[in-house]
Amino acid sequence: MxxxxxxxxxxxxxxxxxxSAPDIHAATNTLLAREGLGPLSLDVVKSMIGEGTRRLVERAFAACGRTLDPAELSARYEAMVPLYAANLTGLxxxxxxxxxxxxxxxxxxxxxxxxxxxxxxxxxxxxxxxxxxxxxxxxxxxxxxxxxxxxxxxxxxxxxxxxxxxxxxxxxxxxxxxxxxxxxxxxxxxxxxxxxxxxxxxxxxxxxxxxxxxxxxxxxxxxxxxxxxx
CATH class of the missing domain: 3.40.50.1000 (HAD superfamily/HAD-like)
Known part of the structure; x- marks a missing residue:
């Protein structure tokens, strides 16, 4: 060149x-399971990746029929961070x-x-x-x-x-x-x-x-x- x-x-x-979708998928379903929601398939979670983790969390809850207000979204995002941080490269x-x-x-x-x-x-x-x-x-x-x-x-x-x-x-x-x-x-x-x-x-x-x-x-x-x- x-x-x-x-x-x-x-x-x-x-x-x-x-x-990174398999690790993100696992963390997302763990987050949802804490509230009796999900699980979502790997392909569904893949379709949510690309505009940041906060947006992914919002989409994941929406896919389970739960609309989050700004405070709820911030709380769920804060809960998602350690779940994903614990397994960044396992899968x-x-x-x-x-x-x-x-x-x-x-x-x-x-x-x-x-x-x-x-x-x-x-x-x-x-x-x-x-x-x-x-x-x-x-x-x-x-x-x-x-x-x-x-x-x-x-x-x-x-x-x-x-x-x-x-x-x-x-x-x-x-x-x-x-x-x-x-x-x-x-x-x-x-x-x-x-x-x-x-x-x-x-x-x-x-x-x-x-x-x-x-x-x-x-x-x-x-x-x-x-x-x-x-």
């Missing part, structure tokens, strides 16, 4: 780099091709950042467990204090922390409608990875490239380079 483009590649976490696995893609980009000197709605308490342990922490000098998580994806603010913050990289010089890699809309609002090239947690067909989300997994990520990014023959 050109030494000038992209200057940065930003990544989502859940459904893009890791398959979670890397998505196919992630390790190789990270190594290839790092070997070329491409700046990378992680941008995830996941709460900060979970991020460091997961990255350390899978050997990914060294790839991400910049991490913008769910507690960064800016609006979550699908707003573009988290992407802009990551680009700023990478030294003021322009959105036109960056690529975002994700798996969901929230990722797609965030990248598009930011004016970034977008690569979507199949096998994640999208509630909509990826082909309908207007990505610049849709890949079956991360193994062709480098090639896809190269084909998105301005002036490249796609």
């Amino acid at each position: 050109s030494a000038l483009w992209p200057k940065a590649v930003l990544f989502d976490l859940d459904g893009t780099l890791i398959d 979670t696995t890397l998505m196919p091709g992630v390790a190789e893609a990270m190594q290839a980009l790092q070997g070329e000197g491409t700046a990378m950042a992680l941008v995830t709605n996941k709460p900060d308490f979970a991020i460091a342990e997961i990255l350390q467990h899978f050997g990914l922490a060294r790839h991400f000098p910049v991490i913008v998580g769910g507690d960064a204090g800016v609006p979550h994806k699908p707003a573009p603010d988290m992407l802009f913050l990551a680009l700023e922390r990478l030294g003021g990289v322009s959105a036109a010089d960056a690529v975002f890699v994700g798996d969901s409608p929230a990722d797609a809309r965030s990248a598009q609002a930011a004016g970034m090239k977008l690569v979507l990875i199949e096998g994640g947690y999208s509630r909509e067909p990826l082909a309908s989300l207007g990505a610049d490239a849709v890949l079956p997994d991360m193994r062709d990520l480098r090639g896809a990014i190269e084909r998105l380079q301005p002036g490249a023959d796609r």
